[in-house]
Amino acid sequence: MEVNIKEIARRAGVSIATVSRALNNNGSVREETRRKILQIAKENNYKPNPIARSLTGKKTNTIGVILPELVDEFFTDIIRGIDEEAYQTDHYVMISSSHSQRNIVQTLLEFMSSGRVDGVILMAPKIRKELSELIQKSKRPMVLLNSCNSNNNSVCFNINNYQGAFTITEHLIGHGYKNIGMIQGPEGNCDADERFRGFSDALLKNNITIQDSLIVSGDFTAKSGYYGFIRLMSQSQKPEAIFAANDMMAVGVYEAARSSNINIPQDVAVVGFDNIYMSRLLTPRLTTVHVPIVELGTKAIRYLLKMIKNEVDANLPYCEELSTGLVIGGSCGCTNFSAPTFFK
Amino acid sequence: MEVNIKEIARRAGVSIATVSRALNNNGSVREETRRKILQIAKENNYKPNPIARSLTGKKTNTIGVILPELVDEFFTDIIRGIDEEAYQTDHYVMISSSHSQRNIVQTLLEFMSSGRVDGVILMAPKIRKELSELIQKSKRPMVLLNSCNSNNNSVCFNINNYQGAFTITEHLIGHGYKNIGMIQGPEGNCDADERFRGFSDALLKNNITIQDSLIVSGDFTAKSGYYGFIRLMSQSQKPEAIFAANDMMAVGVYEAARSSNINIPQDVAVVGFDNIYMSRLLTPRLTTVHVPIVELGTKAIRYLLKMIKNEVDANLPYCEELSTGLVIGGSCGCTNFSAPTFFK
């Protein structure tokens, strides 16, 4: 096995307690002794066994991350935001992407109770009722990402879906469109709900009546965007513009439009949400809403680490909404936009 | 704290050893006693503390996964393959995506020595020299993914880059192209090297001389594809077809072609490698090589778990090449292809 504290103690001619103190900068150790121990530890390439450390100290230096299966497009970016910070602060990341058949709640609780993690970052845009319970039950610090927590009793970081949807809808309205259709996200998904709310409110504020026939449901996949478009455009009352609740559905819309020989934006304007890489490649480039995903991950773990270190009160609710930004392409009807480079 | 084995033992009126035995189905326990213990454990929602378990038993039920930063496009899929299997077999996944400033070797060794993981899946297409050392040093089972291990002394699963590149190059040759250019992947990356090798061999086999001027370097990014294309097409001797070593570079090629009013495939044919989602959306659809990424992850973890459980000899080298497949779009000049649906 690896060299352990006992061995270091032996070689340094001190007790294991002293080694522990020297290594943790904790308790008093004569400077000379400390140096010697550190020296020997380095020579032997000694690293304290984190498992043993966890058992005693109840610190695992591990963060649990639970992501839904829906985040495909963002998976990498979220992890990137989290992982980089974790690395800097010497933490490990334990990941669980909750596939369909998996019980997210169970995974979470297991994470929590197993003592494997010091805290959890949970992204669960589809869980509602159980969420409150979870928040109560959870013994360890937890940060919610884009989750539906109506009660204000947790720590959460959200993309400001409402604002983004509102802004982009007003942008469409600014173009003079009145019949604006929407392809919604999955039912029960709070990102989707908020985007719809922003859409509705923007119409209301501008005295445009919402027509039920112009609202079709989708599920954030390109496929559902494809069929959503067909449904919308096969009605007698066709929309002048379509707001797809995410870019992947907009991709489906483009494909359907191409099949139907309908031109974007001449025949119908299209906008999306998310600013995924692909949206830059569509012709015309998709007008969409940028969401700061890496930042979401970074903020989440930074705050979580503070909770863990008791630098903030983990029981104090705290929520932050990350602002979105409008990305203008040609799909909304704008002709004079400064297209940022298509390179990532 | 959570209820522990001692407490369960107390409530069941037995010793902790018996509880341990009953829970692990290990050693003999009277059926009645066992039932009672299990019953009480369930009532108290008792889960053995995995940390403590690890400390004693040296099984952590955790798999370490180390991915390079380059795999952006595949990140999700690889994890998906691994995570699903891990979940089924009750394992945890500890992830580390090695960002640029990070030392992949160090991360690996730390994973290994920390006792946090039972085994490691490593994807390191850029590491060469250190890899052999690592393989020697590593005390725990390790599976290599698409890594450059020339010595046949490890367990590895690789995409058959050579075969894919060879096939798609021959496909171009079949179209009658003779001046075929290539935009290469990053230097020192073995995926890139193998793809180049397949390309060269296909040309050689068909008695086509490789022209150095038609080989330009890239780094797997769209940007490098963009400039690679420009370099290739600004020469007096222009290629009739271009093989971009991955799809992202092909995306850059499309963009550059559009800017230059060069038509694909009329003016120049283009093919890629990877079959990323975006490749379906390009117009004309990109002809490319499909790589089974999810499967790569699945195979890796399945084999790793076998090594861990000693169902296979972890010291026995074992390598598997996963076959690729040709995906015909219109970019190579084919007109009569059965385009599979663009939906994922």
Place this chain on the structure above:
DNA sequence: ATGAAAGCGCTAACAA
């Protein structure tokens, strides 16, 4: 400033 010793929760000999 340092050491001895008691755990952390569990598994695995060894005894009974």
Place this chain on the structure above:
DNA sequence: TTGTTAGCGCTTTCAT
């Protein structure tokens, strides 16, 4: 079949 006990490698009182 069951219990006792000795660790696993470490942190942390409590003495010294």
